[in-house]
Amino acid sequence: MAVNLKGKSFLTLMDFEPKEIRYLLDLAHDLKQYKRTGTIHQVLKGKTIVLLFEKTSTRTRCAFEVAAMEEGAGVTFLDSKSSQMGKKESMEDTAKVLGRFFDGIEYRGYDQAVVEQLAKHSGVPVWNGLTDVDHPTQILADLLTIEEHIKKPLEEVKVVFSGDIRNNMSYAWMYGCAKMGMHYVAYGPDELAAQLDQEILKKVQEVAAETGATIEISSNPESLKGADVVYADVWASMGEEAEIPERVKLLTPFKVTTELMESTENPACLFMHCLPAFHDFETTMAKEQMALGYDIREVTDEVFKSKNSVVFDEAENRMHTIKAVLVATIG
Numbered sequence: 001m002a003v004n005l006k007g008k009s010f011l012t013l014m015d016f017e018p019k020e021i022r023y024l025l026d027l028a029h030d031l032k033q034y035k036r037t038g039t040i041h042q043v044l045k046g047k048t049i050v051l052l053f054e055k056t057s058t059r060t061r062c063a064f065e066v067a068a069m070e071e072g073a074g075v076t077f078l079d080s081k082s083s084q085m086g087k088k089e090s091m092e093d094t095a096k097v098l099g100r101f102f103d104g105i106e107y108r109g110y111d112q113a114v115v116e117q118l119a120k121h122s123g124v125p126v127w128n129g130l131t132d133v134d135h136p137t138q139i140l141a142d143l144l145t146i147e148e149h150i151k152k153p154l155e156e157v158k159v160v161f162s163g164d165i166r167n168n169m170s171y172a173w174m175y176g177c178a179k180m181g182m183h184y185v186a187y188g189p190d191e192l193a194a195q196l197d198q199e200i201l202k203k204v205q206e207v208a209a210e211t212g213a214t215i216e217i218s219s220n221p222e223s224l225k226g227a228d229v230v231y232a233d234v235w236a237s238m239g240e241e242a243e244i245p246e247r248v249k250l251l252t253p254f255k256v257t258t259e260l261m262e263s264t265e266n267p268a269c270l271f272m273h274c275l276p277a278f279h280d281f282e283t284t285m286a287k288e289q290m291a292l293g294y295d296i297r298e299v300t301d302e303v304f305k306s307k308n309s310v311v312f313d314e315a316e317n318r319m320h321t322i323k324a325v326l327v328a329t330i331g
Contacts, residue, residue, distance in 0.1 A: 005328040009119040009126040011112075013136045013175045014203065018211060021140070021179055028144050028317070028324035035070070035320070043331040045072030047103040051129070052118075053079045054109030059275060059318050060129045060137070064106050067323035071331070076102070095121035104330045107131075125329040127322075133200075135168050137325065138274050139176035141317040142231075145310055148317075149270055150228055155181035155212065160227040160264070162187045162254045163298055164247075165217065166195050169233045169274055174215055178204045181211040185223045189250050193217045227264040231272045232256045232298045241289075248294045256299040261308065271299070271309045279304035 003023040013021060034041050049068050051061060061077065068075045089097075091114055098105055099122035107115045108129030119126040128136050146157060159177060161170050165188035177184035186193070196217065208215050216223060224230070235247050254260075261269060278286050278297045289296045303309065 006330070007125060008329055010136060010325050010329060011115055011119060011126065011128045012134050013139060013172070013179050014207070016179065018179050018181070021143075021176075024140060024321065024324050024328060025144055025147065027328060028140070028321045029147075031323050031327065032144075032317075032320040041070075041327075042072035043327055044068065047073040047330055048076070048101070049073055049104045049106065049326070049330075050076045050078060050098055050102045052098075052105065052107045052109070053077070053129075054107075054114075055130060057108055057130070059315055060108055063137075063318035063322045064127075064129065064326075067319050067326055071323060071327060073103075073326070073330075091117045092121045094118075096123075099123040104326065127325060127329075131168065133168050133171050133197075134175070135172040135274065136175070137318065137322050138169065139172045140321040140325070141314055142173075142272060142274075143176060143180065144317045144321050145272065145314045146229060146270070148313065149310055150268075157228045158183040158185070158226055159229045159231060160185040160187050160224055161231045161233075162224075162256055162260065163232050163251050164188060164192060164235060166192050166197075167233060169231070171197075171200060173231065174200070174204045178207040178211060178213045178215060181213045183214040183216075185216045185218055185227070187218055187223055188254055190219050191250065193219065221263055224260065224263045225265050227266060227269050229270045229272050230256055230261060230264065232277070233274055234276070234278055235296055235298050244289055244294050244296060248296060251298070252295070255297065256303050258300065258302055258306075261303055261306075269308060271303050271306065271311070272314055273299065273304070273311045275311060275315055277304060277311065 003020050051064055065075050095118045104125045105118055106127045106129050110132050112131040112133050115128045161173050165186035170186050204215055235251050236244050279299050280301045281287050281290055
């Protein structure tokens with residue numbers, strides 16, 4: 001049966017069947033090849049989209065803007081300072097207004113309920129650029145990157161997420177691996193495992209039972225063995241400085257080092273990261289925290305710059321997979 005995603009919002013991979021995710025990945029591969037060969041596609045000519053950003057981003061904004069413009073669409077960017085969303089105007093009213101102006105809406109912010117409200121009331125496709133519990137466009141880019149570097153089916157791939165296993169990237173990976181029949185290990189402290197959303201885990205395990213996926217939560221280093229991918233994310237963001245001493249103590253055993261990569265017993269194991277990453281001391285925050293005695297790096301520079309690191313391929317693939325989502329839903 002043919003896949004038709006026209007008019008469908010992209011809020012979480014949990015809303016998509018495996019064959020629909022497969023379709024988006026295949027489309028992304030094709031669109032990336034078009035760009036590489038200079039083939040003009042532009043199926044979104046005459047369309048317009050709006051980007052709503054309550055959280056700042058480099059990759060998400062650039063990926064959406066370049067993807068839309070290369071396909072011929074116009075783009076409007078609104079951040080929290082340049083719109084009345086949630087301040088003088090309710091989210092429902094904002095959605096209804098924007099739906100009259102634009103063919104699609106991207107939202108990047110905090111509460112998943114916001115992106116769901118936009119989808120409910122706008123009447124046009126809405127795309128999740130990141131919320132506190134999900135990051136579906138990133139996972140789509142990561143899956144594309146895995147397929148480019150690992151020559152075996154996704155259902156044979158094992159991904160280990162090392163570190164803060166209750167953050168949005170860890171949950172997003174659970175969704176993606178469950179849907180695509182993959183082996184996922186959330187490798188982190190038992191204290192954080194106890195804080196995982198049990199309702200989410202239940203839903204993920206239900207999907208995994210249908211697809212043949214394996215979803216594990218572990219603090220045992222043995223769970224690293226056989227990994228095809230080790231994934232990391234930052235331990236602390238701007239505004240969370242007060243939590244850094246406790247988080248560094250808790251998460252340092254799960255820092256991605258050469259030794260951790262070697263413990264996978266897979267010399268070809270990829271290192272992946274959604275970026276930005278603390279891997280050296282060239283950022284203001286890393287310098288300031290190191291001066292206070294806290295090494296906030298979730299990955300060492302040696303691993304980050306190694307031949308196994310594909311982090312910049314991932315970053316590029318944000319554009320190609322987001323382009324696929326735009327083309328599939330409003331093209």
